[in-house]
Amino acid sequence: MSSSTTSLLRTCLRSSSISRQATHGASSLRALHTSSRPALNAAQWKRSSASAWLQPRQQSILANRTRHMHTSPALAHGSVTRPAPGTGIKVHFKDAKGEHLKTIEANEGDDLLSLAHEHDIDLEGACEGSIACSTCHVILSPSHYDLLPEPSDDENDMLDMAFGLTDTSRLGCQVQLTRDLDGMTATLPSATRNMFVDGHKPTHH
Amino acid sequence: MPPVKLAVVGGGPSAFYVTSRLLSLLKPSEAPSFRVHMYDRLWAPHGLVRYGVAPDHPEVKNCTNKFDDTANDPRFRFFGNVNVGDTPLTSIPHTHSLPLRSLLQNYTHVLFATGCTLSTLHPAIPPSEYCVPALSMVHWYTQHPSHVPPPDLRKISHVSLIGNGNVSLDIARILLTPPHVLEKYDVPTSVLDVLRQSAVKHVSIMARRGPLEAAFTTKELRELMNLPDASMVPLSSSILTSAPEMTMTRQQRRTLELLQKGSKNAYGSTPKTWSLEFYRSPTGLTPPTSSSPLAQLTLAHTELDPRTRRAISTGETSSLLTSLVITSLGFHADPQTTFYDPSLGHLRALAGRIISSSGTAIKNIYASGWSANGAKGVLASTMMDAYAVADIILSDITPGEKGVQTTATSSNPDMILSSEFQLNPNPHVEDPPLEILEGLKNGTVTTYDDWKHIDAEERRRGEAMDKERERMSWSDARTFMSQRAALH
Structure with a gap:
């Protein structure tokens, strides 16, 4: 799944907040404005000529703008559909201290950032999966890391700036699950909490 | 509680x-x-x-x-x-x-x-007709409420950026990207008009230290390397080697690799060019004269003090003819x-x-x-x-x-x-x-509600022009809000 599609789906995932947002005058304005266009599913969106002039990354911006089109109940549950218990790909999430947080089950193609959001795991996605930040950095179990395709230059550029980078670090939004990743561990990096930029030390001035 | x-x-x-x-x-x-x-x-x-x-x-x-x-x-x-x-x-x-x-x-x-x-200014090169702080450029292309005047790019062929952080590279990229590429983004029409008339042919980016100390991130450097209409002056191999005893970070290693590879377009094959000038520290700017239409930027050559890792002068100097100096030295x-x-x-x-x-x-x-x-x-x-x-x-x-x-x-x-x-x-x-x-x-x-209405209107105006957004100034925003109030 491309990042733009993922991002589009993720904005659908966020649609639980639509009713809240619709109370904002502007959001209803925007909804009104976009309602003249037919709702596209993710695949149609990718093909639509309206997005042809956009760079792939920018599609996520437009995808966000179209979130109010997707109010159908089927999509309201978002990109991550939970598999029937016992049938999904198991992923173990651990916190920075290595303490077990949650074991979740996922479908093929789900990405770790969407899964973390679906399961209330404290992983940020400031750029919403468009490879423009490093906030969804996770550390993977080495054997599973080796099974993944190489990170793109764009992803590596962001990992350069990640805190607590390790040899098995990836951006959560770029890790898409396959059956052979069953049993993978994703650990949240250290130094993501209670850390003042640049290791600010208490000194008196 | x-x-x-x-x-x-x-x-x-x-x-x-x-x-x-x-x-x-x-x-x-x-x-x-x-x-x-x-x-x-x-x-x-x-x-x-x-x-x-x-x-x-x-x-x-x-x-x-x-x-x-x-x-x-x-x-x-x-x-x-x-x-x-x-x-x-x-x-x-x-x-x-x-x-x-x-x-x-x-x-x-x-x-x-x-x-x-606020911009940190260069002690030897205060703002003048030939020198502006980077923040003024950023405020110009984002239509910041401080209302900075646009640079007259029609008269500017050579730009010297002092400092090599991401703000510096952002400015270089905006000046070197073809305006038709920028049109679809959140660039105000007035800014695009100035960019379309730009005479900028070369952007020099100056840094006191070397590539391993560079402040830019790999993403920003890669974007410059991949510009469609611009190419980088190749760097000499002596600059692109690290001391053998030094352990590089991942970012340093990737930066060096990118610099060695150079720009996507071969140098000289493009209408615009850019260069990274490492180990250069500006010491003064002489305004143009009747015989020389460009300003002259004097540069002290520097090297790294192995103990402190700071830039120290080698005693050598050189000069660079330039139309505009932009200081990008932090905030x-x-x-x-x-x-x-x-x-x-x-x-x-x-x-x-x-x-x-x-x-x-x-x-x-x-x-x-x-x-x-x-x-x-x-x-x-x-x-x-x-x-x-x-x-x-x-x-x-x-x-x-x-x-x-x-x-x-x-x-x-x-x-x-x-x-x-x-x-x-x-x-x-x-x-x-x-x-x-x-x-x-x-x-x-x-209020935030005002902002959400303005935000929606900016996007609506942008969509009509096939772009992400067309920004409002404070007076545009006030007019829009009072018209809205009259309707409701």
């Missing part, structure tokens, strides 16, 4: 991330009397996300979706176009003034997230801000708390983001710092309470209740200060 009414001064990413963290950890059922009022001196929220992020990086602005969610919390209010402080803001005369005293009298807690809003906080420390260039703060001049933490007054730490780091670092500051605030307002888990250090430092900066433990539950109520009445203070 006793009533907590927090004023956040500043409306950029740090302010929003602290607020977002506090509102999400303090559920309305657990903290029904918790309120956050955010003040921005600009009429539009989001700080550098709106008035700093380069227009061709729209994906970085996705964080505003989260800020919108935060602003939807009924316990939150935003007041824009409000300058907190006792000195009027001369750079933006239309801001509504709110004396600090009024703020303190109306809140139980205050957070300063005022950022670093500092506004010295007019209370608690500004000139030796730091930002507010006197540590571990999230404002520190008095005698070195003690002042109770219930906090600082976060660039105003507390200086201008460094990307959005992710600002977010992490903000969450840490939110945890400090939480540890103060919910001491020992269960249900709110924070990772803040358990032992709080010695704190004083300042007599000079006295907060009000029992302010009006909902109301902002009187000055703000007046400003809301006469339309000089903006």
Whole structure:
């Protein structure tokens, strides 16, 4: 799944907040404005000529703008559909201290950032999966890391700036699950909490 | 929990991330009397996300979706176009003034997230007709309310950027990208008009030290390398080798690899070119003369002191003919801000708390983001710092309470209740200060709801022009708001 599609789906995932947002005058304005266009599913969106002039990354911006089109109940549950218990790909999430947080089950193609959001795991996605930040950095179990395709230059550029980078670090939004990743561990990096930029030390001035 | 009414001064990413963290950890059922009022001196929220992020990086602005969610919390209010402080803001005369005293009298807690809003200038090259700070360029292409005049790019063929951080590379990229590529982004029409007439042929980016000390990130460098109409002057191999005893970080190794590979287009095959000039430190700028139409920038050659890793002069110099020098040497906080420390260039703060001049933490007054730490780091670092500051605030307002888990250090430092900066433990539950109520009445203070309408209208105007957004100025925004008010 491309990042733009993922991002589009993720904005659908966020649609639980639509009713809240619709109370904002502007959001209803925007909804009104976009309602003249037919709702596209993710695949149609990718093909639509309206997005042809956009760079792939920018599609996520437009995808966000179209979130109010997707109010159908089927999509309201978002990109991550939970598999029937016992049938999904198991992923173990651990916190920075290595303490077990949650074991979740996922479908093929789900990405770790969407899964973390679906399961209330404290992983940020400031750029919403468009490879423009490093906030969804996770550390993977080495054997599973080796099974993944190489990170793109764009992803590596962001990992350069990640805190607590390790040899098995990836951006959560770029890790898409396959059956052979069953049993993978994703650990949240250290130094993501209670850390003042640049290791600010208490000194008196 | 006793009533907590927090004023956040500043409306950029740090302010929003602290607020977002506090509102999400303090559920309305657990903290029904918790309120956050955010003040921005600009009429539009989001700080550098709106008035700093380069227009061709729209994906970085996705964080505003989260800020919108935060602003939807009924316990939150935003007041824009409000300058907190006792000195009027001369750079933006239309801001509504709110004396600090009024703020303190109306809140139980205050957070300063005022950022670093001023350029650090080069001591030897002050701003002139031939030298502008990078911030002026950024303010120009983001249509910042400070209304800087556009550079006359018709007369500029050679640009020299001093400093090699991401702001410097952003400016280089905007000057070197074909305007038709920028058209679809959030670039104001007036800016595109200037860029379409640009005579810029070459951009030199100067750095005092070498590639391993470079301040830019690999993403920004790669973007320059991949520009469709520009190419980089190849670097000499002597610059691109590291001392054998040195262990490079991953970022340093990848930067070197990129520099060795060079630009996608071969040097000379493109209408525009750019160069990285390492180990150069400018010492002066001579204006053009009748015989020489370009200004002359004098450069001291430098090398790295192996002990201190600082740049030291080799004694050699050279000069460069240039049309415009842009200094991009970082930012500092506004010295007019209370608690500004000139030796730091930002507010006197540590571990999230404002520190008095005698070195003690002042109770219930906090600082976060660039105003507390200086201008460094990307959005992710600002977010992490903000969450840490939110945890400090939480540890103060919910001491020992269960249900709110924070990772803040358990032992709080010695704190004083300042007599000079006295907060009000029992302010009006909902109301902002009187000055703000007046400003809301006469339309000089903006709300988040105003912003969402303006935001929607900017996007609508943009869509009609096949672009992301067409920005409004403050006068456009006021006209739009009064027309809207007349309709409703």
